[in-house]
Amino acid sequence: MSDAEQSTGATRGRSSSRAEKAARIRELLATEGEQIHGNVSVFNEGRYRRYAELDETEEYRAASRRIKEESIDRLPELIEEVTATVEANGGVVHLAEDASEANRILNEIVADAGAETVVKGKSMTTEEIEMNEALADAGVDTYETDLAEYVLQLADESPSHIASPAIHKSKAEIADLFEETFDPEAPLETAEELTAFASDQLADRIAEADVGITGANFITADTGTLALVTNEGNARKCIVTPDTHVAVAGVEKLVPSMEDLSPFFNLIGAAGAGQDVTAYLSLFTPPVETPAIDFEHPDVEGFGEATDREFHLVLLDNGRMAMREDEDLRETLYCVRCGACANSCANFQEVGGHAFGGETYSGGIATGWEAGVHGMDSAAEFNDLCTGCSRCVDACPVNIDIPWINTVVRDRLNEGADPSTFDHLVDGLSPDSESSGIGLGKRLFGNFETLATVGSRTAPVSNLVASSSIARRVLERVAGVDRRRELPQFARSTFSTWFNAREDVTIENPTRRVALYPDVYTEYIDPERGKSTVRVLEALGVDVMVPDVGGSGRAPLSQGMVTTASESAEAVAEALTEPIAADRDVVVIEPSDLAMFKREYERLLPEESFERLAGNSYEVLEYVYGLLEHGADRDAIAGPETAVTDSSNGERAIAYHSHCQQRTLDLEPYTVAVLEAVGYDVVTSDVECCGMAGSFGYKSEYYELSVAVGDRLRDQFTTDDRDERIVVASGTSCGDQLDSLLDRDSKHPIQLLDPVQQ
Amino acid sequence: MSGRVTRFEQSATQGPTTVDRIHADEFDDALADVLEGPAVGAPLPFEGVSLPQDVTRNPTPRELRNARIGVTPVGPAVADLGSVVVRSGAEGAEQISLYPDTHVAVLAASDIQPTIADAITEIGARVASGLTSAVLATGPSGTGDMGSVVYGAHGPSSVHVIVLEDR
Incomplete structure (x- = not known):
């Protein structure tokens, strides 16, 4: 086969796998999306409510983080300690290196107990090792007793959420399932009837079971206590009813002592499902003294004397000890599997864990889990669904940098990808030092700055060429750029060119001096918002310069x-060193670039360099807010009386969509405050993300998901009381998304303040 | 102390839990008010308080499964959340609080702690001296898995706390 044929084949392969992915997402949007969105939104809102209500939320998060760091650091020692403690208590500890060893151990325990049936509490770890299947192979029936897991077991489906596994099933679907499976005498309709029916069925299974198997949320090494966080009470029954209890837990569940549990207990119900606390926080130190109940002898008094109980703790490695040695994946082990990252994720809210998940785990943190326990192929399936919007960072009760884990795994997947001979076509446009195997689409989006430089230099011809239907078809097939998306239009003249060509502006006795960061979008696509920023800052008495500096690396x-x-980070840090040394504040228009400076650069730059830049950088409206607070003249900038908008002149009402990463930096309130200070009436969106997320919404396999996410935002801005409001957005891609969804154009907030209205 | 009881009552009754504040000598009447159908119980360790004859101690498996009401002592409790701790040993308080439809939890006011952390500290001390089963229970068992929130999944569908204000 010739090279040309090979490369055509490779390209076709890519575009067809994109089409398959798009089809799968389309199907889930239609079948499970609404159900998942309804359920997950309630959890998400509940978490916001409870986190805000508690004075100590940040204290608990920091303490939980510290305890997990310490536990994973001391893990080998804690494993030794818990082994000694549990065995002194009368239990047996088994260390399983991988899934097959764990299943072999479990089969032995079950066989030794002479068990015919096993009842099980919810445990993602037993899903990870596919325990039920392994026990079935040995002729033992395992019954799921958690009601959600029970539904999935009957339906033969996989979990769609790490903490609420049947979140994709509606009441009607469950009713149909029970109807088909059991043909009950009276029809089951209400949630109460379904619950009562299922728990009756399961009460019999629990009564006759020989062994109860559960997971554990935490295990204290000092006392050998299992902590279980539950609501239904089935895990309690599985533990205390049969005389043999087996707990299966990843080694990362170990914490040093009982005292370490309270920060987690205070937050985990809120983090997971917005509950103040779950119904049960159980602390069993097995073998428990509570007598087993022998339902085979229903009339023999059982209580009053402890029975002989057997307890086994199966501690699972299955890749975890290697994750512990991996600087970037290690944080995954701090995860308490509450599901907050899934609940707070705009993409997850639309498609759930059947798209945003691997073999077992789902949601943002699943990339780390799947890469660690099942391998890169499983992580590769869904890793792209994390757009890096960072909303989960505020949600995670242990402060895990989930977007970073996703980025690192993506980087490793890029490195491992097969090189394609087709990539030389864009080599000129993608001068990166990445491995040649990285996908063409990724390189195109990743090197957007170079593309923008060329595009801007050759505009408007480049815009016309890029928009032609042939170009769009090629771009879609080769690089996966969805042809339904309007492409950004490159400006003929850049922001810096305008700034440098201006007549010298001298601000007498400037209050502050600013280096205005010319981000790629302001520079090449939307210079107008840069010009507005310069005029606003100058009107407020600030001396502005625009440094010669490239893209942030976002x-x-x-x-x-x-x-x-x-490389971009280093170049930016170097270019901004001098202005910062000369006492200039760095002002950034694009929130995603500011988030680079304040969050991601911590990973990319030496500490000193990161802190200098992060400590001196400000979002533009945050900066304006500070100027006004320190006495700058509000009347020097425009307000509703003077601003001219596309929709109407003198309109006071604004619908504002902040930017996801801006929200994570807690910077949304400044924009709202400034707009209100100059006289606007502001309402804000409360979606987690606009759905565009930089390049995500341009990709053909994700276009429909992006639009589905965006539709939630559109719905909020098209209600009767909002559809006349001026649409304002801080992020470029949020603006693009809003422009495509609404029939009125969006503005950057700084443009409403511009004293020179165009 | 009564401030803490009030706080406990407020927190607990935000959910479906009911709370009755009484003195120890009113216990028999307070319990009789809520006994309905077959009842099982674990011994109550509070001075001047004991289970009446119609509450079955050391129930058989059949009696446990058929019981409508399970009476157990609880403690510590958490004022901030309205939670009670079911401690269990050979008398089977764990199962007695879990299997019947209603859990009647008897609590000494002096066992109410302000926070989870305080309760955990106390449980930790008891675990160190041999306690093997402690469940911090807040309200009845519940599930959202069947389409909407339902109380009474595998555990009780209602919880009634009798607070002995003079104990």
């Missing part, structure tokens, strides 16, 4: 191109 980082992003 675009390559979003594609997992960590090396390229690091």
